[in-house]
Amino acid sequence: EAQVTQNPRYLITVTGKKLTVTCSQNMNHEYMSWYRQDPGLGLRQIYYSMNVEVTDKGDVPEGYKVSRKEKRNFPLILESPSPNQTSLYFCASSPSGWGEQYFGPGTRLTVT
Amino acid sequence: QKEVEQNSGPLSVPEGAIASLNCTYSDRGSQSFFWYRQYSGKSPELIMFIYSNGDKEDGRFTAQLNKASQYVSLLIRDSQPSDSATYLCAVNIRYSTLTFGKGTMLLVSP
Numbered sequence: 001e002a003q004v005t006q007n008p009r010y011l012i013t014v015t016g017k018k019l020t021v022t023c024s025q026n027m028n029h030e031y032m033s034w035y036r037q038d039p040g041l042g043l044r045q046i047y048y049s050m051n052v053e054v055t056d057k058g059d060v061p062e063g064y065k066v067s068r069k070e071k072r073n074f075p076l077i078l079e080s081p082s083p084n085q086t087s088l089y090f091c092a093s094s095p096s097g098w099g100e101q102y103f104g105p106g107t108r109l110t111v112t
Numbered sequence: 113q114k115e116v117e118q119n120s121g122p123l124s125v126p127e128g129a130i131a132s133l134n135c136t137y138s139d140r141g142s143q144s145f146f147w148y149r150q151y152s153g154k155s156p157e158l159i160m161f162i163y164s165n166g167d168k169e170d171g172r173f174t175a176q177l178n179k180a181s182q183y184v185s186l187l188i189r190d191s192q193p194s195d196s197a198t199y200l201c202a203v204n205i206r207y208s209t210l211t212f213g214k215g216t217m218l219l220v221s222p
Contacts, residue, residue: 042200048208050208088153097208100144100161101158101202104155105155106155
C-alpha cells in the first residue's frame, strides 16, 4: 500500500529534551515536506526537500532541523523543544514540487 | 495580503444538496490547485487537483478554476453527512511550496 508513515503518533515531552519524529514514504517520491497545524493558523510549512541532500526552509523553520540522507526518509528534529512547539505535525510527499502532496497520519506533540 | 483565503464557515447544507466551497489566491503565477478534506484530528486527504481553467469532475466532486479572477471552487453534489469535514484549498504559489488556506468547515445535516 502506497503510504506515508510517521512515528511516533503521539508524544509528550519536556522542554529541552531532544526528539526526532520520523517520516517515511514508499512511493519513490522526490519531494517531501513537514508542516505544523495549529488552531486558527492552519497548515504551515516547516521545511521541505526536493531530493536527497537538498533541503530548504519553509515558513516556520525556527527551532527545527531536518535531514534527507535517503530518498524515502525525512526526519524532523527538535533539538531543544519548547512549549510553543506543541502542535500537530504532518509529513507529506509528492512526485514533484508542483504536484499533489500525500500526507502522513500526523504526530501530536506536547511539550511541557 | 493573505495568499490563500477561504471563508471559515461553517457552511451548513441539508443532505442531498449541493455544497459550494470557494477559495481565492493572490499570486497570478500560481500553477496548480488542490482541494483536501480533513476530518478533525486526522490528516488532510486529497480530493481533487486542477491545473487548467475550467471544470474538472470526479464523481460527486467538481473543481472549478478561474485564473483571471484568481479563484478556485469545489462543488459537492448530493452531499452526505459523511462529507462533514473541513475543506482545505491549497495552491502552489511557488515551486516546491504548497500554501494552504485555513479551511472551510462543512456541516451536512441528515
